[in-house]
Amino acid sequence: MPEVPEVGDVGDAGIVLLDRFETAHGVCAIVELTDERVAAALARLPAAEQALALGLPPARRRELVAGRAALHVTLGELAPEFKDFPILADDRGAPVLPAGWFGSISHKGARAAALIAPAGDARVGVDLERAAPSRQDIARWILTAREQETLEDRGRGATLRFSIKEAIYKAIDPFVRRYVAFTEVELVVTDGVAHVTSELPLAIETTWREHGGFWLATARAQLR
Ligand SMILES: CC(C)(COP(=O)(O)OP(=O)(O)OC[C@H]1O[C@@H](n2cnc3c(N)ncnc32)[C@H](O)[C@@H]1OP(=O)(O)O)[C@@H](O)C(=O)NCCC(=O)NCCS
Structure with missing residues (x-):
């Protein structure tokens, strides 16, 4: 599983953590994943996420891997006990986080953002x-x-x-x-x-x- 990288670092999962900051709606991480690093990043995801990614065409695979990697960066910091938790998708396509957490993902090209907040009455989106x-x-x-x-x-x-x-x-x-x-x-x-x-x-x-x-x-x- 990816270790929690410093901002600006290429983490061991091959992603660059561009930024991580608090928002009014949770903690946000922004990462960059270039094509040549997708395989390395994929290999560091939990097996069930790898299976999810491998069923997708290359461009969608990179998006999914980058988004999941961004979520793991933040989850690994906020709740390290869940660092190996596979983040799958619900029947509507939203990411399913471990108990106690809600999260959201967005990607654009090589860049992805993830937002994580403690679970409660509210849901969050990014x-x-x-x-x-x-x-x-x-x-x-x-x-x-x-x-x-x-x-x-x-x-x-x-x-x-x-x-x-x-x-x-x-x-x-x-x-x-x-x-x-x-x-x-x-x-x-x-x-x-x-x-x-x-x-x-x-x-x-x-x-x-x-x-x-x-x-x-x-x-x-x-x-x-
Ligand atoms: C689902 C939707 C929001 C995705 O947005 P997008 O710009 O195409 O793509 P993004 O990269 O920003 O987001 C994709 C991520 O959204 C998440 N997502 C997909 N369906 C979702 C849903 N029903 N609920 C919450 N999150 C969802 C997933 O995490 C997905 O990434 P992943 O598959 O890699 O995990 C968009 O395609 C859509 O269907 N919009 C509906 C209409 C709308 O937005 N109306 C606005 C009025 S409120």
């Missing part, structure tokens, strides 16, 4: 997106009419809101267990947080930051 305009104009697909009217920057502003809504989805899916359209939640984005309104029976809070050219969004949801 998302990583490039902090750049997307190739297509996504604003009209993912934003409500009111969000579009108040959007100052349809490029980066839209990808930021996309990221926040994806983090929200990961936090709320364990409660609603259905696809939630992007326009079912409405955001008012201010410095580092977005205020959320929706008709869902959930209290939802979010944070966001720009991290090394990426948006990093977190969310926390619980029943109202």
